[in-house]
Amino acid sequence: MKRVIICLGLLGFILLPIHSISASKDMPAEIMIKRVEINQYALDNIDKLFINNSKLQTLIGQLKQKVYQDPINAKIDRVGKITPGKPGVTIDADQFQIDFREAFYNPNIQEFKVPVKPVYPRVDKGLLTEISQKQLGSYVTHFKKNNEERTTNIELAAQAIDSHVIFPGELFSFNKVVGERTEKKGYKRAPVIVKGELAEDIGGGICQVSSTLFNAVNLKGIEIVERYAHSKHVPYVPPGKDATVSWWGPDFSFKNRYNQPLLLRAHAKNGQLVVRVFSSDIVEHFEKDIQK
Known part of the structure; x- marks a missing residue:
């Protein structure tokens, strides 16, 4: 000691x-x-x-x-x-x-x-065991793995949301969970879209993670609270299915309207990004009209 x-x-x-x-x-x-x-x-x-x-x-x-x-x-x-x-x-x-x-x-x-x-x-082994039983949603997007800087950013953001648990009624904020994208954390300069034009910035590419997540959680028991589209079409999701994020700007957030906690799984490897949503076998959503 x-x-x-x-x-x-x-x-x-x-x-x-x-x-x-x-x-x-x-x-x-x-x-x-x-x-x-x-x-x-x-x-x-x-x-x-x-x-x-x-x-x-x-x-x-x-x-x-x-x-x-x-x-x-x-x-x-x-x-x-x-x-x-x-x-x-x-x-x-x-x-x-x-x-x-x-x-x-x-x-x-x-x-x-x-x-x-x-x-x-808040999250112990017993809870993770219980809420990893039933898959509620998933979505897959692809990226060019030879773009090392952008790939690094996607991998880091995916790691940040992987294994994250969202309790009933709780709000998930992409910016809060992932945190500020900085060089100290390993994020690289890569292409971003600014006012419809391509530029470079630290963390370029993480919007693919937020967009993939948006499509994975586009479920009946999820209330989308905040989502913004890019000012220019992005190639990794269909038009209108993206969710842009920026540390000093737009966020992507949603609320868990199920009666059970949700478990996010995210993994990026070999040019493929997969985001999945899990919960327990007894999960049910609260009856409410939810605007997507």
Whole structure:
């Protein structure tokens, strides 16, 4: 286990003590609050009998930022093998206040450990197993694999939406799920359509992923919330079946109107992009007139 030293003064108010934090790649830090630190959270000018609650709440907020670790959702690969999810961690704020107050009023307590609790992933192995049973929709498009830059962008965007789960009533946003397309993430400069003209930009080609996704989710239980067509015809889908996206512009979004979560599967290889939609065997859509 890796040992690091940190001063709680970095968290806000306490400048005197230095204490150790135990940390590892797989575990959150163990933070010990010392007696000298506890004493500095007393209200001024009242004989140190009361806790400065404003300072305490600020400390809790800052500790949350230091301790918090995101949970990791379970993932399913191309052949159906599921990698289990992993809980994250956050501070147990209620228990921390109990422990802090007990230590503040009991001089025999020289230190206490900041209590933490797990943050469970929304998507676990059991859920993925259940909602990968029934295919609701699919769509296939093709691209020129010898265009390496565009192929890279398509593969990255497909990876970003693959294994994504959309819960009932939840809105899927392509831009939010895929994120900003940057060189740091591996995206390349490739052709894009701007006001009906061809140009080059980072992430060129990902509109093929959003368009393929649009056709795959064009189902009775899906409400298309936001979709924009290109200003020029694109060759990979029929006219009127495309969905253009841009980080600073149009998005493609839809809402799950089924009674079960939806699982997206996306894979790009050898010039072929496949997007499929799955759910459980008991999936039904909510009765509602949905405008495509």
